[in-house]
Amino acid sequence: MNRVATILIVFAMTVTAVSVAVVLAVQFAFPPGQAIASGASVLFALALLHVQIERRRDRRWMEARVSEIAAVAGDVNTEVGRVAAKLAKVDATLPAHVREETEPLVAEVEVLGHLMKQIADTLADFEIRVDEQMGEIAAKGDTPRLSGPPQAPSVQTRLEPREERSAERQGEPIGDSPFSVHPPVRPEPIRAAEPARIPTAFEREVEAAIRAERIEIHLQPIVTLPQRKVRYYEVLTRLRAADERLIAAAEFLPAAEARRLIARLDTYQVIRSFQILKRLTARNREIGLTVNISPLSLVDTGFYREFSAFLNQNRSMADLVQFEFTQAAVREMGPLEAESLAALADIGYRFSVDTVTDLRMDFRGLVDQGFRTVKISVDRLLGRAPMITGDIHPADLSGHLQRQGIALVVDRIETEAQVVDLLDYDVRLAQGFLFSAPRQVRPEILGAAPAADAAKSKAAGR
Structure with missing residues (x-):
């Protein structure tokens, strides 16, 4: 138109x-x-x-x-x-x-x-009394003879399930008790009951060292590659025995758990770690710490209350601290541990997974929980030690973790040849004796913060 x-x-x-x-x-x-x-x-x-x-x-x-x-x-x-x-x-x-x-x-x-802690403390006291009584009985050489199974004794010895079932089949006693009991219907030949488990000499040695605070703090650097510039220090604990022998964590941790001293040990370690970190940040704000703590401490109500309050007071350094757990411990964590980690992550602290042997992990879920680093030994990454890889090839692991927001740390590096072999793996953080062995922090540094000592004494006295 x-x-x-x-x-x-x-x-x-x-x-x-x-x-x-x-x-x-x-x-x-x-x-x-x-x-x-x-x-x-x-x-x-x-x-x-x-x-x-x-x-x-x-x-x-x-x-x-x-x-x-x-x-x-x-x-x-x-x-x-x-x-x-x-x-x-x-x-x-x-x-x-x-x-x-x-x-x-x-x-x-x-x-x-709180109730669970009370129950655990009560059971611990009960077992200690049993151990002391059984130790006295064993020392005197008095082996009580029972003519039949006890009926509701106030103190009884725990046997292994296989030994207990065998004792029930043979009509034998299943505990050391000095109380009189009713005879069985069919009497059998009587054997001496096995004495209750008493702490080993090594467990007593570990307990004495922890209670006397003969605890040494050692630091091992985590460096960047290829510059080899220190990025973190891992805090490692050692116990000094009465004979001046050093006891490594892998040796004393089972004994400390058996004697229920993990919370006391973690309290000392965390407070000393922050004391060291304050000295480090006075010279270089970019260096952080990784601190190993036990998952058992996360469900200890008394420890965790003071632990979270202490971390909240020092939240200005949260971006420089990572708390480290083994892969096995992370997989065994329940709702209580997850809730404790979430509370720490809300404050600003981050976490690390150590001793990784299986790559079939939900790395995105770890990031959501606050994990930021994953540690794998150099032999496992290079295929010289067994490791379950799943769908991820070890050569692609570093890039895969970086895309998820996690940094890969390769530890236990001892030779230059291992560093050369890692060039194709895009590894940016490394740790091992090649760069530096763990070195003890000087006692004068640990003794330079009275306020930290006062806080430690308060926490250790619970």
Whole structure:
């Protein structure tokens, strides 16, 4: 339609121009050339007028469209503002609502944890009394004879399940008890009952060292590759025996767990670690620490309450501290341990997985829990020691972990040849005797913070 209208307008303008030229030539006796020039001028003027009219009409149409778009954009901005206001209101009220909903549950969990601790302490005292009594009996050489199974004795010895079942089949005693009991229906030959388990000499040695605080703090650096610049220090504990012999953590930890001294050991280690970190950050703010703690401490109500309060007081250094757990310990963690880790992650602290032997892990889930580093020995990564790889090739592990937000640390490096072999694995953090053996922190450094000592004494006295 617009095309036809344009053709008609052009035709009309041409007719008008020709008419003007004819009238000028016939009526006004203009020369033909002058008449034709006048007609052409009229045609040009009409064409120019038409173009201006069309441009003005197009401009008005465009302005109308822009006004409509601006109105729609204004409506959209209004709606976005309303949605943003609603989201801000939800963000402001949601934490309070969540706290209100979870506070009763947290209180119940804390009460349960306190009750469990009381039960554990009671059982520990009970077992210690049993051990002492059995030790006295064993020392005197008195082996009590029972003519039958005891009925509800107040003190009885725990036997292994296989020994207990065998004793029941043979009608033999299943515990050392000085109390009189009823004879069995069918008397059997009597054997001396096995004495209760008493602490070994090594366990007593470990207990004495921990209670006397003969605990040494050693540091081993974790360096960047290929620059070999120190990025972290791992905190390692050693016990100094009475004969000045050093006891490594792998040796004394089982004994400390058996004597229920892990929380006391972790208390000493954590406070000393922060004391060291303050000295380190005074010279270099980029160096951090990895501190090994036991998962048992996370479910110890008394320890964890003071532990979390201490970490909250030192949250300014949270980005420089990682608490380290073995892969086996991480896999055995239950809801209580996970809740404790979540609370520490909320403060700003991060975690590390050590002694990894199986790559079939949910690394994204670890990141969500706050884990930021994974440690694997160099022999396992290079295929010289057994490791379950799953779908991840060891050569691709570093890049895969980096995409997940986790740094790979290869430890137990002892030779330059191992470093050369790691070049194709894109390893950026390494640890081992090649770079430095664990070195003891000087006692004068550990003794330089009275405030830390006071806090430690308070925590250790529970």
